[in-house]
Amino acid sequence: MLELKNISKIFPGVKALDNVSLSFKKGEIHALMGENGAGKSTLMKIITGIYQPDLGGVYLDGAKVEMKSYRDAVDHEISMVSQEIQIIPEATVAENIVLDRIDKFQKGHRIDWNQINKTARKYLDMVGLDISPLEKIQHLTAAQKQLIQIAKALSAQAQYILLDEPTSSLTAYESNNLIKLVKVLKENGVGVIFVSHKIEEVMELCDVISVLRDGKYVGTKPCKGITRQDIVKMMIGREESTDHMGFLDIKNEVVLEVKNAVAYGKAKGESFQLRKGEILGFYGLVGSGRTELARLIAGIDKMDSGEIFVNGQKANITSVQDSMQTYKIGYVSENRKEEGLILDFSVGANLSITVLPQILKKFRKIDLKEEKKIINSMVDKMKIKTPSAETSVGSLSGGNQQKVSIGKWLAANCDILIIDEPTVGVDVGAKKYIHDLIWSLAKDEGKSIILISSDMPEMIALARRILVFKDQEIVGEISDLNEKERSYEDVSLEIGRLMA
Ligand SMILES: Nc1ncnc2c1ncn2[C@@H]1O[C@H](COP(=O)(O)OP(=O)(O)OP(=O)(O)O)[C@@H](O)[C@H]1O
Ligand SMILES: [Mg+2]
Numbered sequence: 001m002l003e004l005k006n007i008s009k010i011f012p013g014v015k016a017l018d019n020v021s022l023s024f025k026k027g028e029i030h031a032l033m034g035e036n037g038a039g040k041s042t043l044m045k046i047i048t049g050i051y052q053p054d055l056g057g058v059y060l061d062g063a064k065v066e067m068k069s070y071r072d073a074v075d076h077e078i079s080m081v082s083q084e085i086q087i088i089p090e091a092t093v094a095e096n097i098v099l100d101r102i103d104k105f106q107k108g109h110r111i112d113w114n115q116i117n118k119t120a121r122k123y124l125d126m127v128g129l130d131i132s133p134l135e136k137i138q139h140l141t142a143a144q145k146q147l148i149q150i151a152k153a154l155s156a157q158a159q160y161i162l163l164d165e166p167t168s169s170l171t172a173y174e175s176n177n178l179i180k181l182v183k184v185l186k187e188n189g190v191g192v193i194f195v196s197h198k199i200e201e202v203m204e205l206c207d208v209i210s211v212l213r214d215g216k217y218v219g220t221k222p223c224k225g226i227t228r229q230d231i232v233k234m235m236i237g238r239e240e241s242t243d244h245m246g247f248l249d250i251k252n253e254v255v256l257e258v259k260n261a262v263a264y265g266k267a268k269g270e271s272f273q274l275r276k277g278e279i280l281g282f283y284g285l286v287g288s289g290r291t292e293l294a295r296l297i298a299g300i301d302k303m304d305s306g307e308i309f310v311n312g313q314k315a316n317i318t319s320v321q322d323s324m325q326t327y328k329i330g331y332v333s334e335n336r337k338e339e340g341l342i343l344d345f346s347v348g349a350n351l352s353i354t355v356l357p358q359i360l361k362k363f364r365k366i367d368l369k370e371e372k373k374i375i376n377s378m379v380d381k382m383k384i385k386t387p388s389a390e391t392s393v394g395s396l397s398g399g400n401q402q403k404v405s406i407g408k409w410l411a412a413n414c415d416i417l418i419i420d421e422p423t424v425g426v427d428v429g430a431k432k433y434i435h436d437l438i439w440s441l442a443k444d445e446g447k448s449i450i451l452i453s454s455d456m457p458e459m460i461a462l463a464r465r466i467l468v469f470k471d472q473e474i475v476g477e478i479s480d481l482n483e484k485e486r487s488y489e490d491v492s493l494e495i496g497r498l499m500a
Contacts, residue, residue, distance in 0.1 A: 003060075031195075033212075041083050047073070089137045090138070091136075093131060128147070145169075147174065150178065154185075162192075162193045163195065209222075211234040248443055250277045258309075261306035266301065270293055299317040327416075348372070348375045375389050382404075384400050384403050403430055417447055418452070466495065
């Protein structure tokens, strides 16, 4: 058994963990949940020796263990996949996988590279990655890097494996694979600690769930028979609201029209119109062509044929600059983890990158007091959990970093916004706030929005028309959501039929 007894951890300005006691068993999948900044990652890092607790200790089978570094944890057969991508870009895939145990591959004075590559191949196959062990990390996608981190943790053959939001940059297909893998680990008697914001995923996979709130332990419950509302209530101390957002005042004016967009392997000839003040949903599985079409409109990828019209005029979009500056189209990429934030800069500096032009326009010079006011109100409105606006973004919890990057683009000056998976990795409270913000951009500011989301409740709450994508084509449309209030079950069934 792995036990934590009375753990407290203080960072400048925050009590990240406050007297937390918890135990984990072998052969059990134990979910650890809680809002952004609740202390989940800090707890995982204390178990694995990356942080030392200020008070309390870690116990293995009854005996206290001193974890001074990650190396100590690996020696005690505990390994972790951290929330941040932590692999060495200059090294090869195989080198990264065996990194923590490279001495085990020593034969006299030589390192047995053959054995290293063979080992790497085995674990790559296990996570379903069809790449060479000799490949350099640099050119890989975020999902591939995440899978390599998982392969690395598996290769340590640990008794306890800690996974901190392992599916946040994986596609549905890869997530399913990982979930199967975690089940196999459990069957082999490994104890798994699984941090995730995806409630459905947790309910399907885990045996027990523990919740942290503001650094404090709330409780542990078996997953069997637990409902989504039970979990939400433990996390935020109240129930999640599922109110219908209402109706939008959508104008007849077509602000964006795409005619027969074709791009090899990405789009097979899609056409659609977006009206002023509308929130249009793109629903479909990952890889069905939603993001691919968005990237053509945003000027990131090129069309082979087809036309785009903005405000009735034929648009010539050949770059992101064209799309943003000439046509005022903003694309908020799904891949925020690897772009967009300057981690060494303060929360305020990151937010003000987009706020500054507004201040300059209004006051003709930088008014520091005004800038501070706007930044503080954004921190407040987004519920960004930070000691102050001067704190560096790199020290915030993962979800709070995401709120900063979302806050940035919401302030940007665009008429058409394409928003790709806005709430992945964000907790339920912040999710509600982001939903309200997107809604108000359309309703109060008349912006036209394309929402790409795999989260069906999010799609149905916000979109007032939904295009359904399959195999790089639009296969159907749900068009009456701004006319009558339809139940969630009803709409989700119709989407299911269109995708079949
Ligand atoms: N290295 C650090 N320096 C200063 N503060 C930190 C550091 N690491 C975490 N914190 C703070 O400790 C608190 C808990 O953060 P933690 O990363 O554990 O949250 P979390 O539950 O993992 O959240 P998320 O769901 O957003 O990943 C937060 O307020 C965070 O800002
Ligand atoms: Mg975290």
